[in-house]
Amino acid sequence: MVSGKEKQGDIRWYVPLVFPLGLMLSPDSLSLLGNWAGVSGIHFLQMLCFGAAVHSLTAFSYNSIYHPESGARGEVDYVKQSLGSVTAFLFSICSRIAFAVCATTGILATAGYVFNEIFLIWFPNMGFSFLLLTVLLLIGLWGRKAFVSAQVISMILVVCGLLFLSLWGLLPGENTPVNRTAVEGVSFSLLHLYALGLVFFVGFDLSAVIGYSEPKRPGHAGHLMVWAIVIGGLVLAVWGWVSLLQVSPQRLTATSVPYSIAAREILGGPGRKIMGLVIIAASFGFSNALLTAVSGILSGAVRKKGIARNDVILGKRMRFPLVILFLAIVLMLASGLAGEPHLEVFTRGSIYLWLLNYGIVHLAVLTRIIRGRQKPVAGTPVVSVAGLLLTFGGVVSLICFDENSIQVLQFMVIYLGAAFIVSLIWMAAGKPFFTFSNGGKL
Numbered sequence: 399m400v401s402g403k404e405k406q407g408d409i410r411w412y413v414p415l416v417f418p419l420g421l422m423l424s425p426d427s428l429s430l431l432g433n434w435a436g437v438s439g440i441h442f443l444q445m446l447c448f449g450a451a452v453h454s455l456t457a458f459s460y461n462s463i464y465h466p467e468s469g470a471r472g473e474v475d476y477v478k479q480s481l482g483s484v485t486a487f488l489f490s491i492c493s494r495i496a497f498a499v500c501a502t503t504g505i506l507a508t509a510g511y512v513f514n515e516i517f518l519i520w521f522p523n524m525g526f527s528f529l530l531l532t533v534l535l536l537i538g539l540w541g542r543k544a545f546v547s548a549q550v551i552s553m554i555l556v557v558c559g560l561l562f563l564s565l566w567g568l569l570p571g572e573n574t575p576v577n578r579t580a581v582e583g584v585s586f587s588l589l590h591l592y593a594l595g596l597v598f599f600v601g602f603d604l605s606a607v608i609g610y611s612e613p614k615r616p617g618h619a620g621h622l623m624v625w626a627i628v629i630g631g632l633v634l635a636v637w638g639w640v641s642l643l644q645v646s647p648q649r650l651t652a653t654s655v656p657y658s659i660a661a662r663e664i665l666g667g668p669g670r671k672i673m674g675l676v677i678i679a680a681s682f683g684f685s686n687a688l689l690t691a692v693s694g695i696l697s698g699a700v701r702k703k704g705i706a707r708n709d710v711i712l713g714k715r716m717r718f719p720l721v722i723l724f725l726a727i728v729l730m731l732a733s734g735l736a737g738e739p740h741l742e743v744f745t746r747g748s749i750y751l752w753l754l755n756y757g758i759v760h761l762a763v764l765t766r767i768i769r770g771r772q773k774p775v776a777g778t779p780v781v782s783v784a785g786l787l788l789t790f791g792g793v794v795s796l797i798c799f800d801e802n803s804i805q806v807l808q809f810m811v812i813y814l815g816a817a818f819i820v821s822l823i824w825m826a827a828g829k830p831f832f833t834f835s836n837g838g839k840l
Contacts (some may be wrong), residue, residue, distance in 0.1 A: 401639070403771040404569075406623025412550070413550065414545055414605035414606070414622045415550075415605060415622065415625060415626050415629060416550050416553040416612065416627070416683070416687075417548045417549060417601075417604040417605060417687040417690075417691060418601050418602045418603070418604045418605050418623070418626035418627075418630065418687075419553050419556075419557070419626060419629065419630050419683070420549060420552070420601070420603065420604075420680075420683035420684045420686065420687035420688075421600060421601030421604065421684055421687060421688070421820070422598060422599060422600075422602070422630035422633075422634070423553070423556050423557070423560070423633060423634070423683070424501075424505060424676050424680055424681070424683075424684040425504065425505060425508045425512075425657075425680055425681055425684075426501070426504070426508075426637070426745075427597075427598055428634075428637070428656075428677075429541050429654060429655065429656060430594070430597065430598070431634055431637065431641075431656075432636050432638070432641050432645075432650045432653075432656025432657055432659075432660065433596070433639055433648075433650060433651055433653075433656060434591070435638045435642050435650055435656075436642075436645075436646075436647040436648065436649070436650030436651035436652075436656065437586050437647070437651050438586055438591055439642070439647060440642070441588075441591060441733070442566060442591075442638050443635055443638075443639075443666035444588075444591070444592070444595075444685070445591045445594055445595040445598075445837060446595055446598060446631050446634055446635055446638075447595070447755045448592040448595040448596075449592075449594075449596045449597070449598050449630075449631075450595070450599060450627050450628070450631045451601050451703075452595070452596060452785065452788045452789060452792065453596065453602055453623075453627055453756070454623075454624050454627060455760075455781050455782075455784055455785035455788070456603075456623075456756045456759060456760065456785050456789065457603075457620045457623035457624050457627065458604075458620055458778070458781045458785075459604065459760050459763045459778070459781060459782050459785055460473070460603060460606060460619055460620050460623060460758050460759065461604075461619060461620035462476075462763045462778060463476040463619075463762075463763070464606060464618075464619040464620075472606075472607075473490055473603070473606070473607065473759065474486050474490045474695065476489060476762055476766075477489070477490050477758060477759070477762045479766075479771075480761075480762035480763075480765045480766050480771075481758065481761065481765060482763050483821070483825075484818065484821050485758065487817065487821050488818060489751070489754060489755040490606050490695075490755055490758070491695060491696065492814070492817045493748065493749070493752045493754065494688075494691070494692050494695060494752060494755075495692060495696075495723075496748035496751060496813055497600075497688070497748035497749060497751070498554055498688040498692040498723055499687065499723065499726045499727055499730060499752055500730070500741060500744040500745040500748050501684075501688070501745050501748065501749075502684070502685045502688055502689065502727050503727050503730040503735060503736055503741060504736060504737075504741055504742070504745055505681045505684050505685055506527040506530055506531055506681060506727070506731065506736070507524070507527055507731070507736030507737055508677065509526065509527060509530055509677065509678050509682070510522075510524055510525070510526040510527035510530075510679035511523045511769055512673070512674050512678055512681075513526045513673075514526065514677060516670065516671060516674035517671075517674060524731065524736075527731055527736070528728070528731065530678075530681070530682060530685070531685070531709070531727060531728065531731070532702060533682075534682070534685050534686055534689055534724075535689075535721070535724045537686065538686075538689055538690055538693065538720045539717055539720065545686055545690045546666065548682070548686055549683055549686050549687060549690075549788070552679045552680070552682045552683035552686065553679075553683050555675065555676065555679035556676050556679050556680045556683060557633060559672055559673070559675060559676035559679070560633055560636075560637050560676060562672070563637075563638070563640070563660075563661055563664050563665065563669060563672060563673065563676075564636045564637055564639075564640045564817065566664055566665055566669075567640040567643060567644050567660070567663075567664040568640060568643070570661070577679045578696055587779055587799065589795050589799075590790070590796075590799040591800070592795075593791075593792040593793075593795035593796045593822060594796070596753055596789070596792045596793075597749055597753075597796070598630070598631075598634060599627050599630060600749055600752050600753065601687070601688075601752075602623050602626050602627050602630075602686060603623060603756075605619070605622040605623050605626050606619040606622065606623065606689050607691050607695060608696065615697060626730075630808075637657075637660075637748070640660065640664070641657070641660040643654060644657055644660050644663040644664055645660050646661055651654060653690070657673055657676075657677070658670060658673055658674075658677075659777070660673075661673035664674060670695035676749055681829045689720060689723055689724070690720075692719070692723060693719040693720040693723060696719035696722075697718070697719050722792075739802075741787065741801050742802075743805045744809055746796075746800060746802075747806045747807075747809035747810045747813070748813075750793050750796055750797060750806070750810060751810060751813070751814070753789060753792065753793045753796075754789075754790070754793055756785070756789050757785075757786050757789040757790045757793070760782040760783075760785045760786035760789065761782075761786055763778065763782045764779065764782045764783065764786070766828070767779055767782075771784045785831065
């Protein structure tokens with residue numbers, strides 16, 4: 399285990415970036431990017447720009463949370479002080495739990511299929527999924543040094559693999575098609591396209607949640623988030639552009655693995671294997687980032703008296719939440735939900751809940767300013783109002799355009815309703831939700 403003597407100042411500058419990139423460059427993001435690059439053509443760049451711009455506004459609002467004058471010890475603590483414990487529990491915590499369990503289940507299943515089809519056809523795909531999940535648990539239990547090192551290595555593989563294939567795909571060739579237009583005869587709404595841009599950058603806030611923000615440096619947390627958004631957006635934009643150059647829009651739209659088709663067109667069999675390694679590494683990075691971050695939120699926000707502070711005994715406090723998440727994912731995998739339409743509905747619903755949490759952050763900042771409990775930084779009210787309206791509007795658009803909009807909305811309502819009932823029972827028992835030794839940071 400890592401000793402409490404390890405200081406935050408010893409953490410390298412790139413560590414807060416690799417955790418958000420784990421979510422931005424996930425297999426699902428690459429699949430969604432390829433499909434919509436085929437549907438919209440060059441307009442997919444507008445989609446990414448809109449998502450990056452809106453989330454940059456949210457990053458600006460996060461500066462208010464991690465500003466020394468806020469008096470908060472993290473996002474969950476800040477929302478609690480502004481909008482109450484129930485709101486903080488439902489959105490800042492429960493939205494991430496739902497996404498961690500549902501999305502990780504699907505991602506691990508994808509990793510299993512890729513490993514089976516590309517590397518060892520005799521190895522059971524679900525067996526690899528369980529194996530990878532077990533490795534993630536062991537790394538998480540080992541401590542901060544282990545899961546940070548694993549995250550850095552996995553994201554180096556992902557970014558280098560994607561950039562290598564992208565640069566190779568940009569080399570001039572005799573048979574390189576140029577496909578900058580959308581699929582003929584397929585219409586799409588720009589409103590839906592822009593709203594989808596928000597999905598690609600979900601998780602940018604993990605750079606602060608992971609616990610390496612420095613309260614003594616106002617604006618540092620927001621800058622890290624913006625850098626994560628910019629880097630992730632550039633990698634996605636380059637890969638999407640190369641995919642359009644190499645693969646016809648019709649093929650990109652018609653497949654669930656556009657990244658694999660693009661890699662094969664770029665470099666043949668070796669390209670397919672490189673992409674297979676990228677997908678497995680991306681699956682690992684995605685799952686590791688979510689499990690460690692959400693475990694940190696739970697261990698920091700729901701805390702019993704008498705437990706030492708975060709800087710004294712970090713690893714041991716993460717163990718119980720991490721094991722709970724592990725068991726939940728094992729149950730989902732064992733039940734056969736991986737690959738089922740229901741899991742896709744649950745995952746999209748949890749993404750929308752996380753996006754709603756960004757709106758809650760804006761609302762919390764505005765509430766504190768209106769009540770006079772925090773001195774606003776120049777431009778903060780305008781940014782928060784714009785971010786609030788654009789984020790909520792984007793979520794409404796995503797739900798309305800979703801092909802399973804009714805089922806997604808039902809999941810969101812039932813999930814939040816169940817969480818609300820749990821909160822009432824907990825409070826009726828006379829137990830506070832949060833004591834906030836660290837405000838929900840790792």
